Amino acid sequence: MxxxxxxxxxxxxxxxxxxxAVLSLVVAxxxxxxxxxxxxLPEILREFGAGVGEVAWVLIAFNxxxxxxxxxxxxLCVRGDPSVATxxxxxxxxxxxxxxxxxxxxxxxxxxxxxxxxxxxxxxxxSLELLVEATDAERAGARRWAAxxxxxxxxxxxxxxxxxxxxxxxxxxxxxxxxGLLALPAVIALRGRVVPNGVDxxxxxxxxxxxxxxxxxLLSAALTAALFLLVLMLVDGWRHSPAxxxxxxxxxxxxxxxxxxxxxxxxxGTRSEAVAGSVLIAGGLTGLAxxxxxxxxxxxxPQVLIGLGLGLSVDSLTAAAxxxxxxxxxxxxxxxxxxHAGVVFGLAILTPVFTADLHHAETxxxxxxxxxxxxxxxxxxxxxxxxxRLGRRLVAERGRVPDLRPAFTTLRVPATQAPAAAHxxxxxxxxxxxxxxxxxxxxxxxxxxxxxxxxxxxLALRDRSRS
Amino acid sequence: MRRIALxxxxxxxxxxxxxxxxxxGxxxxxxxxxxxxxxxxxxxxxxxQLEPLAERIVLVGLDSAACRLGISRERxxxxxxxxxxxxxxxxxxxxxxxxxxxxxxGREGRLPKVSQLLPEALDQANLPGIVxxxxxxxxxxxxxxLLPSGPLLRRTIDELDINRLLHELxxxxxxxxxxxxxxxxxxxxxxxxxxxx
Numbered sequence: 001m002x003x004x005x006x007x008x009x010x011x012x013x014x015x016x017x018x019x020x021a022v023l024s025l026v027v028a029x030x031x032x033x034x035x036x037x038x039x040x041l042p043e044i045l046r047e048f049g050a051g052v053g054e055v056a057w058v059l060i061a062f063n064x065x066x067x068x069x070x071x072x073x074x075x076l077c078v079r080g081d082p083s084v085a086t087x088x089x090x091x092x093x094x095x096x097x098x099x100x101x102x103x104x105x106x107x108x109x110x111x112x113x114x115x116x117x118x119x120x121x122x123x124x125x126x127s128l129e130l131l132v133e134a135t136d137a138e139r140a141g142a143r144r145w146a147a148x149x150x151x152x153x154x155x156x157x158x159x160x161x162x163x164x165x166x167x168x169x170x171x172x173x174x175x176x177x178x179x180g181l182l183a184l185p186a187v188i189a190l191r192g193r194v195v196p197n198g199v200d201x202x203x204x205x206x207x208x209x210x211x212x213x214x215x216x217x218l219l220s221a222a223l224t225a226a227l228f229l230l231v232l233m234l235v236d237g238w239r240h241s242p243a244x245x246x247x248x249x250x251x252x253x254x255x256x257x258x259x260x261x262x263x264x265x266x267x268x269g270t271r272s273e274a275v276a277g278s279v280l281i282a283g284g285l286t287g288l289a290x291x292x293x294x295x296x297x298x299x300x301x302p303q304v305l306i307g308l309g310l311g312l313s314v315d316s317l318t319a320a321a322x323x324x325x326x327x328x329x330x331x332x333x334x335x336x337x338x339x340h341a342g343v344v345f346g347l348a349i350l351t352p353v354f355t356a357d358l359h360h361a362e363t364x365x366x367x368x369x370x371x372x373x374x375x376x377x378x379x380x381x382x383x384x385x386x387x388x389r390l391g392r393r394l395v396a397e398r399g400r401v402p403d404l405r406p407a408f409t410t411l412r413v414p415a416t417q418a419p420a421a422a423h424x425x426x427x428x429x430x431x432x433x434x435x436x437x438x439x440x441x442x443x444x445x446x447x448x449x450x451x452x453x454x455x456x457x458x459l460a461l462r463d464r465s466r467s
Numbered sequence: 468m469r470r471i472a473l474x475x476x477x478x479x480x481x482x483x484x485x486x487x488x489x490x491x492g493x494x495x496x497x498x499x500x501x502x503x504x505x506x507x508x509x510x511x512x513x514x515x516q517l518e519p520l521a522e523r524i525v526l527v528g529l530d531s532a533a534c535r536l537g538i539s540r541e542r543x544x545x546x547x548x549x550x551x552x553x554x555x556x557x558x559x560x561x562x563x564x565x566x567x568x569x570x571x572x573g574r575e576g577r578l579p580k581v582s583q584l585l586p587e588a589l590d591q592a593n594l595p596g597i598v599x600x601x602x603x604x605x606x607x608x609x610x611x612x613l614l615p616s617g618p619l620l621r622r623t624i625d626e627l628d629i630n631r632l633l634h635e636l637x638x639x640x641x642x643x644x645x646x647x648x649x650x651x652x653x654x655x656x657x658x659x660x661x662x663x664x
Contacts, residue, residue, distance in 0.1 A: 266472045276477035283481025290485065290493035298491075301484045308480075312473070361498075367541035368498035374529075374544065380522035381639060388637055391548060435498045 019134040019186040023127045024148040026183040029176055030093065030120035031149040031336075032156030034063055034343060035227050039161030039242045039249075040169035042235045047169075048106040052232075052358075056351045059228065060344055061110045065117035066124075067340035073121040074333025082129035082329060083191040087184060089122025094180040101173035121336065123180075124149075128322075128332040130190050138328075139319075145332065146318035154253035154310060157227050161246025208331060211457040212321040213338035215274055218454035219313055220339040221346030222281050225447030226252065226306045228347065229354060229440055230288060230299065237401050237436030238294050248296045248303075255307025263312060270320040274458035277313025280305045282451035289444035294433035309451075313458075314339075320461065346450065354443035358401070358436075365435035366394065369404075369428050376424045382413055390428075401436045404428050501539035504530040510572070515579035517587055521646075523577075524568045524620065531571075532557075532564025551633045558629050565624045573617040581614040582607035592647060613661050614654060622653035 037044065037058050045055045077085045096115035103109035132141030163171040227249065234245040267273060287302030318335050325331040369390065373383055389407035408425045485493075502508065508530065513523050533540040536557065547553065553561065572578050585607075589599050626649040635641040 263473060263476075266469070266476065268469045268473060272470050272473045276473040279474060279477040279481060283477070283485065286481075287484050287488055287493075290488050292488055292491035292493040292496055294496075298488070301487070305481060305484055309477070364498045364500075366545055367501050367539060370541040370544050371499055371501055374526060374540070380518050380525075383522075384636055387548065431498050434496055438497045 016134050016136070019190060020131060020144065022183045022186040023131050023134060024144055025179060026090070027124055027127045027131075027145060027148040028152030028155070029179050030123050030152070032152035032159065033116065033120060033176070034066070034153060034156060034340065035059065035224070036156040036160035036172055037169065038157040038228050038231045039235065039245055040164040040172060041232065043164055043169045043242065044106070044109070048109075050106050052355050053351060054106060056347055057110050058106075058113055060347050062113045062117045062120075063340040063343040063347070065114045066121055067337045067344055069118050069121040070125060070333040070336035070340070071330065072333075073118075074125040074327070074330040076122070077126045077129060077329045078327040081191060082126040083187050085122050086126030086130060086187045087191075089119045089126060090180050090184055090187060092119030093123055094177050095119070097173045097176045097180065101170045101177070121333075123183075124336055125329045125333045126187075129329050130187065132328065133190055139323075142322045142328065142332075143315070143319060146315040146322075149318070149336075150256060150310065150315050151253070153223070153314075154256045154307070157231060158246045158250050158253060161231070161242040161249070165241055165243030165246065206325040206331065208334040209321040209325065211461050212270070212274075212317045213334055215278070215454045215457040215461070216314065216317045216321065216335060217338040217342035217345065218450050218457070219278065219281060219309075219317070220342030221349075222285060222447045222451035222454070223306070223310060223314075224343045224346035225350050225443060225450070226281070226285060226288070226303075229350065229443050229447070230303070232354075233436065233440045234296075234299075237440065238296075238433055239401075239403065240296070244296075248299060251300050251303035252307040252310065255304040256311035259308045259311025262308070267312075270316050271458060271461040273312045273316040274320075274461060275455060277309040277311075277316070278451050278454040278458050280309030280312065281454075282309075282448045284309065285444050285448035285451060289441045289448065291437055294430075294437055313454075317458075346447065350443045350446060353446055354440055357439040357442050361435040361439035364438075365432055368431040368435070372424060372427045372431065377420045378413070378417055378424065382411070382417065382421075386411060386424075401432055404432065501541045504533035504538075504540045507571070510575070510577060513572070513577050513579070515583040517584055517591070520579060520584070524565060524572065527568035527571060528561070528565035530564070531567035532560045535560045535563060547633060551636075552630055553633070561629055562624055562627070565627075566621055569617055569620045569624065578616040578620070580607075580611045581616050581619060582610045584616075585610060588650070591643065593644075614657055619650075619653055619657050622656055623649050626650075626652045626656075 041052075041055050041058065044050075044058060045052065048055075073085070073089070093116055096112050096119055099112035100109055100116060103112055128142065128145045131145045132138050135141040135144060160169075160172045163169075163175065230249060231245055234240045234248055235242060240248070263276075284302040284305030284307075287305060288299065291298045291302075321335045321338075322328060322331050370387075373387055373390070376383060378386070386407060389411070390404060393402045393404050393407050405425070408421065411421060413421045508527075510523060510527060513519055529540045529543060533543040536543060538546075543557075547557075569578070585602070589602060592599070594602075628645070628649075632642065632645055635645055
């Protein structure tokens with residue numbers, strides 16, 4: 001059984017194409033919201049003077065509510081007209097996004113993010129039915145929906161980073177408001193096109209695809225680590241600007257989009273793709289845990305592995321979870337719930353791991369800094385002055401990776417000592433980067449284990465070639 | 468075969484990336500570990516000036532004190548910087564470490580003679596001009612006979628109030644004053660000891 005289409009004359013091709021594009025965009029935007037603020041977290045953290053654990057709730061709140069609301073929202077869509085539910089979701093999403101953009105405090109921002117996710121859940125599950133209607137082909141519509149979700153999840157952090165760097169973190173939300181509202185006419189135009197297929201969601205003959213959804217949840221948890229931790233390491237640990245970090249993490253979405261064409265000749269079904277994807281994501285995360293230096297170039301190859309794994313596994317598993325299952329929106333809701341529950345699970349177990357490791361990294365970093373200052377070929381009086389300044393920096397930024405450059409900017413040293421002072425400054429920066437990189441190691445390794453755990457359900461999948 | 472091709476390619480790609488990273492030092496990229504304070508570090512040449520000499524004695528002494536306390540030199544320095552007040556046990560270890568440093572530098576013939584340091588010391592000392600002139604008139608050989616560097620430095624260390632010095636670290640004038648006071652006391656005691664029959 002599949003959802004029936006209304007007895008309306010076929011729409012002109014151009015308006016269908018436009019509706020597909022707009023609906024795909026809005027799905028990508030809503031699912032991109034899952035991680036869009038990742039690169040903005042350090043700026044949000046500074047603006048509201050919060051800790052990493054508190055600011056992580058800007059991400060967690062959205063994903064938690066999306067995970068909890070996706071299935072009930074899908075039931076609502078299935079019972080009525082999906083276009084009505086989607087339009088309601090769009091309005092709610094746009095309203096909550098406006099509050100996010102103007103949030104005066106972290107509490108308001110987190111609450112608005114939760115409301116944003118509730119509206120977004122209706123938009124995502126409703127769009128699945130509307131995309132099938134607009135593409136006039138069930139599998140093509142579902143695949144388009146899954147691909148839009150993957151693209152959004154992969155590109156979200158990059159777009160967020162660029163906007164944060166160019167304007168401010170608030171710009172991330174400002175640009176989403178018109179995009180949400182832009183989709184309204186297309187959604188309203190599809191009103192009455194999808195008629196309920198008569199399947200009571202509570203009496204659905206098809207159970208959720210447990211294995212595919214479990215694999216999606218575990219891989220999403222691991223992927224969250226890849227983006228969330230990597231971005232924090234680049235911006236807070238290695239002190240790159242959000243723009244540079246955004247440029248650096250584009251390797252993931254580029255590789256994700258390239259995965260299809262690259263592996264076209266060897267794709268052999270959901271199980272094969274999910275297994276390969278899990279191995280690639282686990283390998284990429286292990287690569288991030290074993291970085292040999294703090295140069296951006298070292299992150300590229302692990303990111304490419306992660307991106308290829310993402311491109312291979314997530315849309316394949318989503319397609320498997322939806323294939324031949326009705327009501328479609330309900331099963332779409334289960335995949336969304338699984339993915340975002342995975343994101344929350346990942347954040348919940350990884351945030352304490354890396355915040356604790358960051359705290360424990362403080363002592364070795366301080367000792368390394370003390371050692372370099374003691375042995376620096378500078379006069380003792382200069383060392384004493386420098387030690388005092390460095391101490392103030394460390395106290396001022398307790399709990400974060402400190403920026404030691406201000407300690408050197410006003411340091412007066414004779415011209416003959418300037419090269420030694422500059423060498424010491426570089427040495428101290430290097431030690432901080434080493435300590436910060438080391439602090440993220442365990443979290444990346446835990447995330448790699450999550451990706452490896454996805455091998456279990458992936459191997460148990462019934463292999464079936466893509467059609 | 469086709470079904471395992473993709474997972475095999477994935478494994479090969481992962482092995483290649485991890486292989487390159489491990490070969491380039493991945494896994495060992497971590498902050499410097501403090502050296503063992505009980506293993507003597509090489510000491511570079513010490514110019515015959517007060518500040519470099521004092522710095523070298525402090526650096527070698529910190530190693531020795533940390534070794535006595537069973538911690539790294541860096542951990543000792545950070546603890547001192549944070550508390551600025553040492554326990555009697557740590558104070559004793561620091562003084563003993565400084566004396567060890569003087570002994571080691573003396574054994575290695577790295578301590579400059581007092582006559583070499585005297586002009587700079589007089590320049591910095593807050594003494595009346597007539598006194599400076601009289602001291603300057605004393606022959607170097609007599610100065611070095613009356614005030615051999617090793618014993619004088621050991622006496623100076625004994626006279627030091629370590630906790631006071633730590634509190635004066637940010638104030639060079641007060642720090643100098645405290646050091647000069649300790650050196651003067653040590654000089655007087657040393658001379659008196661020499662003059663005693």
